[in-house]
Amino acid sequence: MSFQSIPGQERVKRILQNSLRTDKVSHAYIFTGQHGTGRRQMALAFAQALYCKVRVDDACGECLDCRKVEHGNHPDLHWLKPDGASIKIDQIRELQKQFSYRAGVSGLKMYVLENAETMTVQAANSLLKFLEEPTSRVVAILITENGNALLPTIRSRSQWVPFVPLSRELMVATLLAEGHPAVLVHPAVRLAAGTEAARELVLGNRFAEIRSLVIQLARESLTRLPTSMLTAQQKLAKSELSDQLPLFMDMLILWLKDMVQLCLGYHDELVYADQTDWMNGQALNYDMKHWVRCMELAIELQKRLRFHANPQLVLEKMLMQLKGV
Known part of the structure; x- marks a missing residue:
């Protein structure tokens, strides 16, 4: 997945691609914004670009590392989701254990936390220590709908990357081009902050x-x-x-x-x-x-x-x- 394949969020793309071009990638990012604004896709595109062996500021989508990231089997990329209602301390400890091993050829390890605001207090404190004392070259992305719900100490050690709701016109054009009926697209884009969320509504069993x-x-x-x-x-x-x-x-x-x-x-x-x-x-x-x-x-x-x-x-x-x- 390349940056350009993600609709909207041009400011976010500029921030991330500029960090790649100048080799000034932060050790931690907070991707904050409403559901459906493309945070997860952007994290995936950033991961591919970081590991890509062909392009400097984007993913080629063809090299071995790009394909491994896309298929979820890159050994140095760890994707963490809540275990039930929250991200628990045992999950963070297991992550730290994985990161104690040497990274591959790239020398870079990366982890992505979805719904980062659901971390328990113990998990958040454990993550904070991890952010402060990484054992190797590490990039973290914390995906959240409410960045302010994270510990202030985590926020202060991470680069804030806000995702804004997409323009209604862009969402309508994208969804109509995909062949979805206009009678469902128009209400969906008014109830969703991004194309992904609007698409989920349109495809939902009960929406029509x-x-x-x-x-x-x-x-x-x-x-x-x-x-x-x-x-x-x-x-x-x-x-x-x-x-x-x-x-x-x-x-x-x-x-x-x-x-x-x-x-x-x-x-x-x-x-x-x-x-x-x-x-x-x-x-x-x-x-x-x-x-x-x-x-x-x-x-x-x-x-x-x-x-x-x-x-x-x-x-x-x-x-x-x-x-x-």
Whole structure:
């Protein structure tokens, strides 16, 4: 994997490639940013570039070392993930044991910690000692969604590399070029910070089903409220889709934003563009303040769900608000 094969994150690429060109690679990096912004792919590309025997500031993808990194069997690269809910001290100790052996021809050993913020206190303290007193030439990458959750002493000994959300236009173009349906791509890129996360949503088993359910319940609540209550109970609150209720609320909020846009007379960049005809008629049946109030309630109910509010009551309240009851 080369740097250029990763969409976006141009500043990150410049930082890493410049360190390779000038031979000033840091001993530790913190790749911090939201899920799906390309942190893992960038770590893999950086590892390939470090071990590549052909190119100086990127991976050729063809040499033996590049292929070993890509296939996960390079002897000097160690990739560590949480054991259950956390990275434990025994994992760090095993890593230190592996690093006590001599590195290969490159003389460089590298390790990548995914979800580094899940390290236990004991594991973090053990890693800190490892960072302070490496036994050989070592490069570490700590991948995390929240770099501030790491020990201050770890942060101070590492180079901070922030990953920013990708532009929506870039994500849309990439996913459409891959052949994914536009009706799923447009909501996905608004719910995800990067192409990888948006792709996961589009390919998810329930994503298309939840989108259809949002449209169905919105239609029914505005025209046949009792029917919508029954549909919500049968298809969402008390079915195998009940664990998808947070996603349903996310998708409903996107629909409500479209209704506000239609009230204002804007028809461009709608998430539910394929539903514009009936949505436009319903949007204009109400004052714009109605749709804003609905959106505010949806956001509030979404918060309540995190604290285990009753799903059926949440849905009923939302559907009644849509109707204006």
